[in-house]
Amino acid sequence: MKYLWAPWRMDYILGEKKRGCFFCKGLKDKKNKKNLILYQGEYVFVVMNKYPYTNGHLMVVPKRHCLNLEQLDSNELKELFDLLKASTQVLKTSLRPHGFNIGMNIGKVGGAGEDHLHLHIVPRWAGDTNFMPVIGETKIVPEYLEKTYQKLHATFMDLLRKKKVQKGG
Numbered sequence: 001m002k003y004l005w006a007p008w009r010m011d012y013i014l015g016e017k018k019r020g021c022f023f024c025k026g027l028k029d030k031k032n033k034k035n036l037i038l039y040q041g042e043y044v045f046v047v048m049n050k051y052p053y054t055n056g057h058l059m060v061v062p063k064r065h066c067l068n069l070e071q072l073d074s075n076e077l078k079e080l081f082d083l084l085k086a087s088t089q090v091l092k093t094s095l096r097p098h099g100f101n102i103g104m105n106i107g108k109v110g111g112a113g114e115d116h117l118h119l120h121i122v123p124r125w126a127g128d129t130n131f132m133p134v135i136g137e138t139k140i141v142p143e144y145l146e147k148t149y150q151k152l153h154a155t156f157m158d159l160l161r162k163k164k165v166q167k168g169g
Contacts, residue, residue, distance in 0.1 A: 011051070023047070023061050023116045039086075044079040046087050054122060056095045060084050061118040068106060068117060080119065087121050097123030 026035035027045065036048035043064070049057040060083045062076050072080065084102065091097055101122040108115070 021065055021116045023118065024065050027063060038090075039083070041079050041083055043076040044083050046083055049120075052122075054124070056091050056097070056121075056123040058087050058091070058121045059118045060087060060121065061116065066117050067115055069104075072117070084119055084121065091121065091123050095123055098126045099124040 026037060026047065027040075029035055032038075032040070036050060037045055038048060038058070039046045040063075044060060044062050047059050047061060049059055060080055062072060062080060064076065066072060069077075088100055088102075091100070101124060102119065104117065104119055106117065
């Protein structure tokens with residue numbers, strides 16, 4: 001098993017989970033830069049992943065809230081794949097990846113973090129270690145060991161101090 005250190009993901013893991021669809025909220029907000037929206041088509045938009053596994057991790061998302069591919073009409077479906085193609089071209093030009101992982105997680109059981117259909121585009125480079133645990137036998141560690149150690153050590157010390165006070169010692 002390999003380890004990928006991604007300490008910035010701890011903000012996502014421990015952060016407050018707001019109710020409602022963050023894709024829909026981001027679109028409604030009309031602040032593209034703040035919401036990392038790179039491009040808006042007529043039916044679909046491209047947004048950067050706020051908590052990426054690697055640089056350039058993009059998502060292609062229908063503007064209309066939907067859960068499954070079969071809910072998309074032909075215009076939405078066409079634009080979804082047109083923007084998928086355009087996004088890979090933009091990434092090739094800007095970041096020069098050697099390849100991509102492209103996929104969808106549909107439904108909670110399918111691994112979707114949001115019940116709003118979206119495509120992931122994850123740029124890949126020769127020798128990187130950004131596989132998910134099941135695919136690439138790599139575990140993502142979202143926090144530095146030293147930081148975790150400090151948190152646990154402080155908690156242990158507090159606990160032991162309280163036990164000592166309770167015993168009268």
